[in-house]
Amino acid sequence: MEHAETAGLKIVFSVWFGLLGLTALEVILAYRQLPLETMLTVLMFLSVIKAALIIAYFMHLRYEQASLFVTLIPALVFILIMMTVIFADSSRLAHMRSLVQ
Amino acid sequence: MSSSSGGPVATATHGDDIGVWGGGALPYAVPSKKLGMWLFIVSDAITFSAVIFSYGYLRLAATAWPRPFEVPSITNATVMTFVLLSSSVAMVLAVRASSIGKVSAAVGWLVATALGGVVFDILHIHEWVGLIGEGVRPFHNPWGTPMFGAAFFTMTGLHMVHVTIGVVYLLVIAVGFGRRKFSAVDVEVSGLYWHFVDLVWMFIFPLVYLLSAKTA
Numbered sequence: 616m617e618h619a620e621t622a623g624l625k626i627v628f629s630v631w632f633g634l635l636g637l638t639a640l641e642v643i644l645a646y647r648q649l650p651l652e653t654m655l656t657v658l659m660f661l662s663v664i665k666a667a668l669i670i671a672y673f674m675h676l677r678y679e680q681a682s683l684f685v686t687l688i689p690a691l692v693f694i695l696i697m698m699t700v701i702f703a704d705s706s707r708l709a710h711m712r713s714l715v716q
Numbered sequence: 717m718s719s720s721s722g723g724p725v726a727t728a729t730h731g732d733d734i735g736v737w738g739g740g741a742l743p744y745a746v747p748s749k750k751l752g753m754w755l756f757i758v759s760d761a762i763t764f765s766a767v768i769f770s771y772g773y774l775r776l777a778a779t780a781w782p783r784p785f786e787v788p789s790i791t792n793a794t795v796m797t798f799v800l801l802s803s804s805v806a807m808v809l810a811v812r813a814s815s816i817g818k819v820s821a822a823v824g825w826l827v828a829t830a831l832g833g834v835v836f837d838i839l840h841i842h843e844w845v846g847l848i849g850e851g852v853r854p855f856h857n858p859w860g861t862p863m864f865g866a867a868f869f870t871m872t873g874l875h876m877v878h879v880t881i882g883v884v885y886l887l888v889i890a891v892g893f894g895r896r897k898f899s900a901v902d903v904e905v906s907g908l909y910w911h912f913v914d915l916v917w918m919f920i921f922p923l924v925y926l927l928s929a930k931t932a
Contacts (some may be wrong), residue, residue: 621812622760624812627805627808628805631801631804631805635798636802638797642794642926645931653718654928656928662918664755666915666919669911669914670915672806674915675904675908679744679746680746682744683745683754686744687754687755687758690758691758691762694765694878698765701769701773702776704777705774708777709778709779712777
């Protein structure tokens, strides 16, 4: 009642099939002989699409006020980007290991 | 008892006598419980991210990360993913039924959602038992790179704890909604939690299983 509009059943089931399809695509990709970095990029790209579908339609965020989205999501994305600073150190460790061997 | 559960959320309805600064306006136009769950989800997403990024750190720094998951394990994890995604659809249907007052349908879909969680847990415990049988421990495994076990058990274990808590949460809501103790908003808020648990798995599944599939 409080929602002016919500996802109709047709949309819900389309999203469901889309999510199942993307999952199947990921599993097929896992058996392709791709370099690990390419594989990681492609799989994460697909997973972000799946997460966005779940947030938008199942968690209903698409139909909420924009203020809720603006409060929740950009700050989270910012924190996730800041967390990537640790990876410089892991490549340093890998480099040091290669020197020892 | 409180007007926040299930009551009108439009800002204009009781604005005059309470006023914006007295709590008369809801800036996000959602009930407080729902906003609370959203804030919890964001903080929980950061917890999961910290664990997932730690795994990325370890894997990048390692010379060779084990890829022990053969076809049966990948099949098992794929089925788990399908089960969790389908339980999310059952949850959507529970929220829809509860919002239009179909109590027994809502309770039925809630129980179906919880059942999906139970199936997910059973399949995942089966995978754990298999790995433990192969000799994987938090700081030791047969394939080298000792931290593999720590990363695997922490990520999948934290997620399994969330699924298990979710199953209990959904059953409590199902019983309470059936007895008219909880409102449709309570069902919707439990749905947010369940979809989030599903969402996290969409990252753990490819990162933990697919990137460690035994391909050769």
